[in-house]
Amino acid sequence: MKCRLPIHRRPIYHGLVPDPHADDAPAHGGSLVTFGRYAGPATLILSSLADGAKHGYALTKDIERFAGVRLAPGTLYEALSRLEGQGLIEALATEDRRRPYQLTAAGAQALRVHLADQRHVAEVGLRRLSRHWDMP
Amino acid sequence: MTTRADADQRRVRRLLRWYPPSWRARYGDEFAELLLSEFGEQPRSWRRTGNVAGCGLLARLTCAGLTSHELPPAERVRAGLATFGCALAVFLAFSLAMLAQLATGWQWASPGSASVAAGTLVMAVAAASLVLIGLAAIIPVGWYAAAAAFRRRDARLAWPAAAASASAAMLAAGASHFQNAWPGSGGIGAEHRLVPGGVAAFGWASTLSVSSYWAHPALLQRFPLPELSWMALSPAVATALVTASVMVLRRLALPYRVLRYQALLAAGASAVAITFLAGAASWVLGDGPRQAGLFRPGLVDGAELLIMALALAVALRAAVGIWHARPALPRPDQAARQGTAGRPGAAGASSR
Numbered sequence: 001m002k003c004r005l006p007i008h009r010r011p012i013y014h015g016l017v018p019d020p021h022a023d024d025a026p027a028h029g030g031s032l033v034t035f036g037r038y039a040g041p042a043t044l045i046l047s048s049l050a051d052g053a054k055h056g057y058a059l060t061k062d063i064e065r066f067a068g069v070r071l072a073p074g075t076l077y078e079a080l081s082r083l084e085g086q087g088l089i090e091a092l093a094t095e096d097r098r099r100p101y102q103l104t105a106a107g108a109q110a111l112r113v114h115l116a117d118q119r120h121v122a123e124v125g126l127r128r129l130s131r132h133w134d135m136p
Numbered sequence: 137m138t139t140r141a142d143a144d145q146r147r148v149r150r151l152l153r154w155y156p157p158s159w160r161a162r163y164g165d166e167f168a169e170l171l172l173s174e175f176g177e178q179p180r181s182w183r184r185t186g187n188v189a190g191c192g193l194l195a196r197l198t199c200a201g202l203t204s205h206e207l208p209p210a211e212r213v214r215a216g217l218a219t220f221g222c223a224l225a226v227f228l229a230f231s232l233a234m235l236a237q238l239a240t241g242w243q244w245a246s247p248g249s250a251s252v253a254a255g256t257l258v259m260a261v262a263a264a265s266l267v268l269i270g271l272a273a274i275i276p277v278g279w280y281a282a283a284a285a286f287r288r289r290d291a292r293l294a295w296p297a298a299a300a301s302a303s304a305a306m307l308a309a310g311a312s313h314f315q316n317a318w319p320g321s322g323g324i325g326a327e328h329r330l331v332p333g334g335v336a337a338f339g340w341a342s343t344l345s346v347s348s349y350w351a352h353p354a355l356l357q358r359f360p361l362p363e364l365s366w367m368a369l370s371p372a373v374a375t376a377l378v379t380a381s382v383m384v385l386r387r388l389a390l391p392y393r394v395l396r397y398q399a400l401l402a403a404g405a406s407a408v409a410i411t412f413l414a415g416a417a418s419w420v421l422g423d424g425p426r427q428a429g430l431f432r433p434g435l436v437d438g439a440e441l442l443i444m445a446l447a448l449a450v451a452l453r454a455a456v457g458i459w460h461a462r463p464a465l466p467r468p469d470q471a472a473r474q475g476t477a478g479r480p481g482a483a484g485a486s487s488r
Binding site for chain 1: 159162163165166167168169170171173174183184187188189190191192194195
């Protein structure tokens with residue numbers, strides 16, 4: 001599924017976008033960097049939705065379980081509305097005043113690219129620690 | 137006796153008030169359910185309350201076009217224009233008050249400093265440009281609003297359009313009535329003129345409420361009752377004018393080409409307003425304190441300068457948002473392909 005809204009703005013924290021010419025540059029730039037300080041919550045939400053649709057409270061509990069982070073309600077819905085606005089998730093029919101959200105194809109692709117970039121950063125960091133700080 | 141469930145429902149309603157109505161309409165029910173579940177686990181949490189309040193205010197800023205997130209481009213331009221208009225109205229009110237003081241002073245004596253004269257001249261040219269840009273922006277909006285209100289009999293537009301027209305007429309009539317009521321205004325017999333005396337007096341009378349007399353109640357009591365009433369009433373009328381205009385702008389489905397045109401005007405008005413502020417700052421912070429009479433800035437002028445700077449900062453933030461959203465507005469050929477005929481919203485009014 002394509003994004004419903006055009007992504008027309010510059011990333012807020014464009015300085016955090018990886019330099020493609022740098023050593024150890026990742027293959028792809030994750031589109032979640034456009035979420036600025038909501039990139040963290042957005043990653044957690046997309047990861048939680050990767051195994052199926054969930055409503056707000058179920059998302060909070062699932063994220064707390066797998067990441068050890070409890071998203072505050074305002075932060076959760078701020079990130080949800082942004083993700084929905086960018087077409088990365090979509091709302092399903094309301095169930096008893098609770099509305100589940102599910103990942104879209106664009107959301108799954110964005111999450112895959114973003115996590116691959118994060119894995120690349122983690123691998124580079126661990127490799128350098130191992131080389132210069134004698135840490136396995 | 138109230139149950140705990142009732143108390144929780146009331147707390148949820150209170151917390152939801154931080155969010156704008158459009159957000160509550162979309163997410164209100166599900167967010168309320170989430171909050172009720174959270175209350176079940178942790179009944180009281182200042183951190184949670186602060187988080188909801190902060191995110192609610194952020195959502196309000198987003199709805200006002202002051203953040204760069206998630207609104208569709210046309211909606212973002214429209215919201216940004218409304219916020220820009222509000223901020224510029226505040227800027228204009230204080231800038232006209234300042235310029236009217238200087239223009240009235242100039243009728244009786246030229247400024248004693250070249251920099252003050254240059255600053256005042258810059259302010260006069262910038263104010264005239266702002267008024268012209270304002271007219272260029274209002275005319276097409278007024279045209280489309282009148283067409284929607286009369287042809288389609290759209291009451292959601294007709295009422296705010298009528299309120300805006302009535303407020304504007306009241307402001308003009310009141311300022312005309314009071315413009316020659318003060319010694320020194322009107323410019324009759326004046327030897328020096330920067331702007332026509334009637335214009336300076338009109339500006340003075342229309343912004344009479346911007347006055348240091350509010351801090352001196354004893355002096356204020358000597359004013360005739362009609363003038364005092366105008367000083368109190370005119371800001372309310374101006375607020376009604378701005379509020380009604382914003383309602384028209386938010387509810388009117390302007391064609392994309394008009395939104396694009398308004399975005400250009402907003403950029404131009406921003407540059408002109410910056411120029412005005414530079415002229416005002418050169419007077420208040422430069423040679424002004426060494427001048428005499430109306431050319432000597434007081435505390436009220438310093439306060440005006442600060443308010444103008446703050447209003448301009450808000451206007452610039454909105455203008456930047458409008459400028460970034462502008463390229464994403466569909467061109468007429470794209471809009472025709474999408475079946476929207478260059479108009480955001482098919483029924484004539486936007487969803488907000």
